[in-house]
Amino acid sequence: MNLIRLVYFFVISLITFPVSAALEIEISGGSAQQIPIAVVPFGNAAISKENISNIINADLKRSGLFRILETRGMANLPTSASQIKYAEWSALQAQAIVVGNVEAVSGGRLKVSFQLMDVLKQTQLAGMDYQLAPSQARATAHKIADVIYQKLTGEQGIFASRIAYITKLGNRFALQVADADGYNPQTVVSSNEPIISPAWSPDGTKLAYVSFEKKKPIVFVQSLMSGSRNMVANFKGNNSAPAWSPDGSKLAIVLTYGANSQIYTIDVNGGNLKQVIKSSAIDTEPAFSRDGNWIYFTSDRGGKPQIYKVPVGGGSVSRVTFEGSYNVSPRFSPDGKSLVYIRNDGGKFRVALQDLASGQVQLLSEGSQDESPSFAPNGRVILYATKAGGRGSLAAVSSDGKVRQRLSESRGDVREPAWGPINN
Amino acid sequence: MLNQTKIQSKLLVALAASALLVACKSTPIADKPAAVEDKSPSAQDANGADTGGIKEVAIDSNANDSNNPLKDPNNILSKRNIYFDFDSDTIRAEYRPNIEAHAKYLLAHADAKTILQGNTDERGAREYNLSLGQRRSVAVKKALNLLGVKDSQIETVSYGEEKATPNCADEDCFQLNRYVGIVYAND
Numbered sequence: 376m377n378l379i380r381l382v383y384f385f386v387i388s389l390i391t392f393p394v395s396a397a398l399e400i401e402i403s404g405g406s407a408q409q410i411p412i413a414v415v416p417f418g419n420a421a422i423s424k425e426n427i428s429n430i431i432n433a434d435l436k437r438s439g440l441f442r443i444l445e446t447r448g449m450a451n452l453p454t455s456a457s458q459i460k461y462a463e464w465s466a467l468q469a470q471a472i473v474v475g476n477v478e479a480v481s482g483g484r485l486k487v488s489f490q491l492m493d494v495l496k497q498t499q500l501a502g503m504d505y506q507l508a509p510s511q512a513r514a515t516a517h518k519i520a521d522v523i524y525q526k527l528t529g530e531q532g533i534f535a536s537r538i539a540y541i542t543k544l545g546n547r548f549a550l551q552v553a554d555a556d557g558y559n560p561q562t563v564v565s566s567n568e569p570i571i572s573p574a575w576s577p578d579g580t581k582l583a584y585v586s587f588e589k590k591k592p593i594v595f596v597q598s599l600m601s602g603s604r605n606m607v608a609n610f611k612g613n614n615s616a617p618a619w620s621p622d623g624s625k626l627a628i629v630l631t632y633g634a635n636s637q638i639y640t641i642d643v644n645g646g647n648l649k650q651v652i653k654s655s656a657i658d659t660e661p662a663f664s665r666d667g668n669w670i671y672f673t674s675d676r677g678g679k680p681q682i683y684k685v686p687v688g689g690g691s692v693s694r695v696t697f698e699g700s701y702n703v704s705p706r707f708s709p710d711g712k713s714l715v716y717i718r719n720d721g722g723k724f725r726v727a728l729q730d731l732a733s734g735q736v737q738l739l740s741e742g743s744q745d746e747s748p749s750f751a752p753n754g755r756v757i758l759y760a761t762k763a764g765g766r767g768s769l770a771a772v773s774s775d776g777k778v779r780q781r782l783s784e785s786r787g788d789v790r791e792p793a794w795g796p797i798n799n
Numbered sequence: 800m801l802n803q804t805k806i807q808s809k810l811l812v813a814l815a816a817s818a819l820l821v822a823c824k825s826t827p828i829a830d831k832p833a834a835v836e837d838k839s840p841s842a843q844d845a846n847g848a849d850t851g852g853i854k855e856v857a858i859d860s861n862a863n864d865s866n867n868p869l870k871d872p873n874n875i876l877s878k879r880n881i882y883f884d885f886d887s888d889t890i891r892a893e894y895r896p897n898i899e900a901h902a903k904y905l906l907a908h909a910d911a912k913t914i915l916q917g918n919t920d921e922r923g924a925r926e927y928n929l930s931l932g933q934r935r936s937v938a939v940k941k942a943l944n945l946l947g948v949k950d951s952q953i954e955t956v957s958y959g960e961e962k963a964t965p966n967c968a969d970e971d972c973f974q975l976n977r978y979v980g981i982v983y984a985n986d
Contacts, residue, residue, distance in 0.1 A: 562825040569961040571925050591956055592929065602826050613933055613957050616926045629930070633955055634937055636930035657930040673927055679886070680927055701886065703924040717924055724923060746924055765966045788965075791925065 409442040410527050413469045416446065418454030418476035423485055423512045427477065430516035431523065434534040434556065438524065438755070439778030444469050456490045461497050469494045471527060475519075485509055489519050491526055500526045513558060531753040537795040538758060539563070539573045539582055540769060544787035550584055552599065555751075555794075557782050564597060564604070573791060574617050574626075579798040583607070583617035583626060594628055596643060607645050618661045618670075620687075627651070627661035627670055638672055640687065652685050652692060660704055663687070665711030671695060673703045682716055696729065698736055704747060708754045708774070715739075715748040715757055726759050728774060739772045741779075747790065750774075752797045760790045868904070869983055875900045880978040881939055885920070886931065888938040898939065901981055902946035909952075915939050916980040917957040920973040921965065929959030932979075939979045 412435060417428045435441040444467050446452060453459045454476045464472050475489035490502040501522050505515050514535060521532025534555055542549045549565040550573055564570065568587035575582060576596075583596045592615045597604035608614040612631035619626060625643060629636045636659045638651045652658060656676035663670060664684075671684045674692075682696040682705045696702040701719030708715065711731075718727040718738065726740035726748045742761040749758045754774060761770045763781065767788035771780040782789070868874045881894045890898065905911055917932030936955035943953060963976040 562827075564826040566827075569958075571929075571959075571961070587958070587961065597826065604826060612955065613929060615929055629926070631930075631933050631955070631957070633940070633950060633953075635934050657927070657934055659930040660924065660926045673924070675886075701923065703927045719923070744922060762966075 409440060410470055411442045411444055411468050412471045412473065412523075412527070413444040413446055413464055413467065414473040415449075415452050415454070415475075417474075417487070417489070420477055422477045422479050423487070424509060425512035425516065427487060427512060427516040427519070428473070428475065430513060430556075431473065431520045434517060434520035435523065437556070437780060439773055440524075440528055455488075456492050456499060456502075459492060459497075461494055464494045471500065471523075473519075473523060480506060483509070485512065487512075487515055487519075491523050513554065517554065517556070530755060531797060533751045533753050533756070533794075533797065536752055536797050537579070538792055539575060539795060540760075540792040541570055541573065541790050542787055543767070543790070550582065552582075552795075563599065563602075564595075571791060572616055573793045574619055575793055575795045576619055577621055577623045577796060579796045582793075583619065585615045585617065594626070596626075605643075605645065607643065608641055608648075616659050616661060618663055620663050621665060621667045627663060629659045629661065638670060638685075651687065651689050662705045662707060665707055665709070671705045671707070671714065673705065682714070695731075696736075697734075699727075702727070706748055706750060708750050709752055710754055713774075715750060717746055717748065726757060726772065728757070737776060739774070739776050740770065742770070745770070747792060749792055749794045751794050756780075756794075758792045758794050760792060876904055879981045881935075881981070882974060883935055883977045883979075885973070885977065886923075888931070888934040890938055890942055897981075898942045899946060902943050902948050905943065905948045905952050906946075912952050912954070912984040913943075914954045914956060914982045914984065916982060917955070917959075918962055918976055918978050918980065919960045920967065920976040921960045921963040922973065923960075925959055925961075929957050929961075932957030932959045935977075935979045939981070 414428050414432045420426055420428065432443050436443050449463065451460055451463060453474050455474055459472060459474065472492050472494055473489060475487065478486040480486045484506055486504060486506050488504040491500045492498065493500050503522065507515050517535040520534040524532035536555045537552050538555055539550065539552045542551055546567055547565060548568065548570045550563040550570050551560045552563055553560040563582060566586060566588045570584055570586050572585045573582050580600065581596055581598050583594060585592045586595055592613045593606055594608040594614045594617050595604050596607050607626060608628050608630065610630050610632065612633060614628060614630055616629040617626045625640050627638060627640050630639055635655065636657050637653065638658045638661050639648055640651060641648045651670055654676055656674055658672055658674045660673040661670045668687060669684050670687055671682055673680050674683050679700045680703050681694060682702050683692050683694050685692045699718045699720065703717050705714050705716045714729045714731055716727055717724050720738060723743040725738050725742065725745050727736050727738050729736045739757060740759060744762040746760040751758065756771050756773055758769060758771045761768055763783065767790040769782040769789050769792050868876045870877055875897055878897050881890060881897065905913060915936035917936035919928040919932050933955060936957060940953050940955050964972060967973045
């Protein structure tokens with residue numbers, strides 16, 4: 376399964392089309408224009424097996440917020456700020472330039488340094504040195520891209536974060552974790568029976584998931600570092616849909632016993648089981664609000680599946696989604712202000728984004744069987760599962776709908792993505 | 800992490816380095832003897848010894864099928880799948896005779912146990928489909944309850960969309976995946 380390689384395709388950025396003037400009016404926030412940036416090939420780049428400036432370029436480009444300037448034709452390729460001839464770069468219309476250098480240091484380690492410069496003001500915006508094992512080159516490049524992204528957009532970068540997803544190759548299911556750019560996939564757990572519903576602990580050290588390895592759905596929590604795993608919920612009937620509380624101390628889960636799916640909370644060690652609400656309908660897919668006070672969930676209590684909310688300690692239930700006859704899989708944005716979910720829109724299952732204050736809903740995806748939406752930890756991107764060419768694959772869309780990415784794999788199915796937190 | 804001897808700290812550095820990348824320890828779950836994938840409901844009907852998704856039960860494939868009403872293709876009891884409409888757990892009228900026949904069988908055989916396995920097509924959310932499959936198995940259980948069958952003879956489980964035929968293109972294909980399989984522990 377490690378051979379599966381995710382490759383990003385940067386598909387569309389509407390704002391790169393010259394005819395998009397009308398669309399630009401709809402763009403809100405600070406990212407209406409792409410920032411022109413030059414990332415100059417680092418000095419002694421070949422010392423590192425991974426080309427650091429190429430990885431930085433790919434990260435920034437994938438975000439859709441940058442216009443990457445071609446440096447190949449430039450007469451001077453500086454590797455430190457003092458070598459920059461700013462006139463040449465402002466002629467290229469660069470607003471920012473990144474220069475850097477790779478050096479071999481003692482113990483077989485690398486020293487990577489970079490500087491991010493403002494071309495107009497000729498001032499340094501960021502600069503850092505890293506000492507690392509050669510195997511950390513990709514991770515370091517992602518960290519540098521995060522610093523650049525944060526300095527130039529004011530938002531937290533997500534390039535050094537990780538994603539989890541399920542693969543199915545033949546009869547083999549695997550829960551995998553990879554870098555946010557799809558590289559370094561590693562298998563967390565694999566089985567001949569289905570694995571579904573991966574969920575990151577808030578600190579990014581553990582994954583909860585549902586495994587059918589004992590011929591029925593059971594909830595596990597597994598440590599990524601040690602590989603040790605605990606059966607958190609193995610009650611009579613189905614055990615599924617784990618969702619972490621924001622403090623990481625408990626899970627909301629769904630149990631059936633002999634009847635319909637109902638929502639419970641349980642401590643991560645398996646103790647303190649409490650039923651949140653009782654109903655005769657399906658209640659499932661719990662998601663904690665960011666303040667930890669509410670559980671949002673999918674229920675068909677009104678006849679069709681819609682999203683509702685209830686206080687964590689139980690109490691009165693109120694409906695959250697009103698448009699459409701099928702709204703499922705709620706997930707909160709990192710700031711807690713919006714909700715992403717899947718809507719059946721005339722037979723097409725698509726990612727919908729709802730602003731919780733205004734109730735306004737925007738359909739973001741364009742597939743027909745889109746599932747499992749998951750916010751990037753900075754809220755800028757939503758990762759989801761889609762179908763392409765008869766196979767499950769992953770896709771991402773910016774939360775403003777302007778930038779789209781496809782992640783496709785060479786073999787098998789990929790599904791149920793979950794974007795991990797930023798852990799520094 | 801504490802300060803240790805040089806060798807240990809080197810090891811720690813190496814561990815920390817690999818942790819920084821993607822520190823995951825893989826847990827392979829042992830291969831099971833039988834494949835359980837992509838069995839169409841019709842294949843289950845035609846072959847009572849099918850192992851797709853029903854490995855909780857020990858099926859004796861040596862049973863004399865012609866003497867076993869549950870397997871006799873001419874007996875309504877061999878019709879094990881109850882099909883449903885999209886996002887529905889309503890049992891269609893056409894399946895009334897099947898349910899009545901199975902209720903009658905269970906009432907006549909107090910030691911017989913049935914497992915009702917709910918399934919859905921692949922559209923929509925996996926977790927909701929898991930619940931929907933469960934709801935369908937509960938709907939069949941309730942229908943059997945109404946006819947006098949006790950809960951002790953019935954277990955409800957759901958596979959959601961996990962056993963659905965992948966890449967259905969149309970309703971003809973989707974509908975075959977929306978069913979409750981009536982499985983017996985003592986076939």
